[in-house]
Amino acid sequence: MALPVETFFLQQDAQGTLQSQIQQMIAQGILSGRFQRGEKLPSTRKLALHLGVSRITVTIAYTELLANDYLSSRGRSGYYVSENAPSPPNFTPGPDMQDSVDWTRAIGQRFSGGVTPRKPQDWSQYRYPFVYGQADKSLFDHANWRLCALQALGQRDFDSMTNDYYDQDDPQLIEFIARHTLPRRGITAAPEQILITLGAQNALWLTAQVLLTQRRRAALEDPCYHALRDILIQSRCHVTPVRVDRDGLPPEAIPPDTDVIFTTPSHQCPTNATMPMSRRRALLERAREIDAIIVEDDYEFETSFLRAPSPALKSLDTDGRVIYVGSFSKSLFPGLRLGYLVGSEPFIREARALRASVLRHPPGHIQRTASYFLSLGHYDALVRRMGNALHERRAKMEEAIAQNGLQIAGQGAHGGSSFWMRAPEEIDTKILARQLRARGVLIEPGHSFFGGEDQPQNFYRLGYSSIPATRIADGLQALASEISIMSKAGYIPA
Incomplete structure (x- = not known):
């Protein structure tokens, strides 16, 4: 690998001759680990032009570093960081690199220290x-995903890959979700009622930010998805855990002053309980009675291999109070980070505006690749x-x-x-x-x-x-x- 000439610069207040400054600059780059063994340095002509010095000055500096085994020469190929160059030492920042900011006072709100555990990377x-x-990886369809990615990178899809959608999404992906994914859950939605997110967790965060304030109350299942608890705590709303039973969330245990109810009725997280139809209707009635919004996280319905999943809670909703959260992360792969929100148009409008202020929209080429993978039958x-x-x-x-x-x-x-x-x-x-x-x-x-x-x-x-x-x-x-x-x-x- 060749080191770009732009990474070389002389300090304004450096002491000594230009030759010694260049030697010191390169030696420090090697000792700090910025320049790795085997990497090629710029030619003497190119570096001299970049630094504004004579070529002979750079040549002499290179020759001295060559003699000290910092550099090696490979015939007419040029100069390289020597395989025998000193290894970067264990470096302890000096007094001039210490952080003098009192971050305990400077930080206005903390987001670290939540309960969500980290899985071992290995x-x-x-x-x-x-x-x-x-x-x-033995189950994933690598070949067809690669073909879909190549298709999404083609000239025909150049606009979907490069355009700034601002607050919009890939219409092809939205159409597939509206016409194929949601009907399988008994849900009917128009394009303006669907928002693409960076996975289900991002969808839950957007929902909490739009619906909750410090004066409002959220009811969540106990036990529940730990990242949701972190999201709600960070939103500073009042949180009421409601202990689940064998049928999931009991509607009668939800406090009357609740504003938003978070639930996983089809596959309770983590107990796996499935809420029966009678309780789903009772939950909708309870939400209607106390005028609460329900957020339904339907995170794993694709893995219903024993028998068909129960209809989504959203499919039973007749007055628009259920917000539906879906995700492709479980059925495709977690690193995809692609999910979606379905809700009434006024809610989606606000969630879309919030998303645009944070990340604009999920990358267009990722949306288009997923769209091809879904629409060509590879997903099924x-x-x-x-x-x-x-x-x-x-x-x-x-x-x-x-x-x-x-x-x-x-x-x-x-x-x-x-x-x-x-x-x-x-x-x-x-x-x-x-x-x-x-x-x-x-x-x-x-x-x-x-x-x-x-x-x-x-x-x-x-x-x-x-x-x-x-x-x-x-x-x-x-x-x-x-x-x-x-x-x-x-x-x-x-």
Whole structure:
């Protein structure tokens, strides 16, 4: 790799001859790690012209660095950072690089320190990754996604790739969602009632910002999607956790002063409970009674491989009080960060304006690539392939869970890609997760899904979207073995 000449400059207050300044500039670049071994330096003519010095001055500086083994020469090819050049030392900033700003006073609002845990970046290196929401590269249709990406990058789609939509979206993607995706959930929506987002989490953030203020109250499920709790806390609204039961969110437990209700009726997160139709109607009636808006997160309906999913809550809405959140991240891949909001036009108008002030719109070429992948039938084929694989893995999970005496606390009636588990009361699953890592097993402790001070410590989630079916039995055996060891050792919740 050639180092661009623009990265070379002389300090205005530097001391010494021009030759020594150039030597020092290059040596410091190597010692700081900016210039890597094997990288090519600009030619003496080019650097001299850029710095405004004579070529002989640069040549002499290069010759001195060559003699000191900072540089090497490769015939007529030019000068390179030597393979024997000194390695960058461990660098500790000096007094002139210390931050003198009192950030505890300067920061007006904090967004760090939430409850949302981070999955290990190297999760795929573990032999038994029971992690939720990660893609299995063996199932993804790489070839057709690449072809769709190439098509989206073609001259015919130049405008969709390069235009600034400002606050609009790719009309081709909007049309597919309106005509194909939403009808599968029983939802009818016009283009002006649909907004593309950077995934479901971005959709939930936009919704919270538009609907909630410091004086308003939000009711959310407990346990719930931990990132949603972070979003609501950051919005500074009043938050009321409502403990779910086997059928999901109980409408009668929602406080009468609630302004916005957040729920996952088709596949409760994380318990996997499916809300029956009678309760869905009761929830709509409760929202109508207290004049509240409902935000429906339908995050995993595509993984309903056991039987067809129940109609979306939005499909039962007759007065426009349900806002629907959908996402392609679970069915395609998390890194895509592509979701959508469906709601009444006045709400979508405000969400669109807010999105435009933050990020304008999701990249046009990503929207068009996804549009081709969806409209050409590759998406449906992928969902079927994923459904077959998840069905097999679920059967293996159920068999191994039973054989090892593990306890299921919740599983999806229509399918899904995870089990909500309960360990013995004396087990703290945060400690369990740390112990299991040494055995190549990854699980997700459940404490962060709960709100309040008194969080249960013995729940955990097992995802099976990214672990091969052949490894499930051994992984769950190792999990059961560790639980047994911890129980005998007398672990108590921390």
